[in-house]
Amino acid sequence: MNDVKKFFTKKVLIIVLIALFISITTVIAVTSNSSGNTFIGRTVNTLTAPARRMLASVADSMEQLYDYLYKFDTLEAENEELKLRIAELEEERRDYAEVSAENQQLRDLLDLSSRNEELKFEEVSILSWTSSNYDSSFTISKGEKDGLELLDCVITGSGHLIGQITELSATTATVTTVIDPDTSLGAMIYEVGELAMAEGDFQLMQDGALKLTYLDEKTQVVEGYTITTSGRSGTYPRGLVIGTVEMVEMDELGLNDYAVVIPAADLQQISTAYVVTEFGLE
Incomplete structure (x- = not known):
């Protein structure tokens, strides 16, 4: 799971940032070349809107995935702690059962001895x-x-x-x-x-x-x-x-x-x- 997390946080995030950089640079360049031409500016905004929405959606999805992976790792760690605690409790229960059995045997032997003092x-x-x-x-x-x-x-x-x-x-x-x-x-x-x-x-x-x-x-x-x-x-x-x-x-x-x-x-x-x-x- 850590390897998957590293992949998404490094590889994919870099690709998304590059794509965002190229898109923003393109928009700025086009807008600069068409300054004063509001029709062209509006056209550029209209044409790039789907790409911007898609990129925003991808970025949001990546953020959600990162949060999920982080929470998964946290839950996995908590799960391991719970397993260790359960194992400890099981050992304590077995120890208690053994001690109880030994005590019962001693009581039984004492009762047997009391019925036959010799x-x-x-x-x-x-x-x-x-x-x-x-x-x-x-x-x-x-x-x-x-x-x-x-x-x-x-x-x-x-x-x-x-x-x-x-x-x-x-x-x-x-x-x-x-x-x-x-x-x-x-x-x-x-x-x-x-x-x-x-x-x-x-x-x-x-x-x-x-x-x-x-x-x-x-x-x-x-x-x-x-x-x-x-x-x-x-x-x-x-x-x-x-x-x-x-x-x-x-x-x-x-x-x-x-x-x-x-x-x-x-x-x-x-x-x-x-x-x-x-x-x-x-």
């Missing part, structure tokens, strides 16, 4: 996920030297169950998630207080889900029910949220019902987690 946990980072399509597990940043043990359960900052430590080294550990086919733990249907088993299933794992089995024939399980840990085995604290019932299906033999459960923990998004190292039995 609960202790260790914050860890997820280093990598296994590349296998046959299991669901990942490696965390701490290990035995940090006080972690085999079968310690792993939760989110909101107290949602992620899985359990199944392999341990001095500095790292492997966590097998709740949707892994090898997972099996005691569960409770929160709304009705009935016990069941939460189990991983290879087919459901592909959809990021697990199943709830050993349902009592009299138990009514409906979509939206919350599934928590029962705490009966002593491996998991009682009351950790496993997930929510999505649907109830019949097994392949057509004999028993089972519920499809969507984990409360967003396994695709977690980057940090908490290993429960101690908890009181209820």
Whole structure:
């Protein structure tokens, strides 16, 4: 846009000025040669009037175009400033969202601790996920030297169950998630207080889900029910949220019902987690 502006302010304006100069010079010359001859003067004025009007119109148009280009450049600069300000506000909003999420996690952990005063946990980072399509597990940043043990359960900052430590080294550990086919733990249907088993299933794992089995024939399980840990085995604290019932299906033999459960923990998004190292039995 600046190049266009320079073109019109230099090239075209020079041409217009030259044309105006030639026209004015011609008129003056003719008028001078015909001084005293009013008829010739009037004739010259009449003949040159269209040219003068055209030149005046061109000059006016050029002035308007110059003003437009100048205003465009000004608006363009203001637009860039607004874009920068919007980017700054977006960054501030993201920072605020991150801080709010962290604060909410801390409140959730505090609430979880208040319900189980003996609960202790260790914050860890997820280093990598296994590349296998046959299991669901990942490696965390701490290990035995940090006080972690085999079968310690792993939760989110909101107290949602992620899985359990199944392999341990001095500095790292492997966590097998709740949707892994090898997972099996005691569960409770929160709304009705009935016990069941939460189990991983290879087919459901592909959809990021697990199943709830050993349902009592009299138990009514409906979509939206919350599934928590029962705490009966002593491996998991009682009351950790496993997930929510999505649907109830019949097994392949057509004999028993089972519920499809969507984990409360967003396994695709977690980057940090908490290993429960101690908890009181209820």
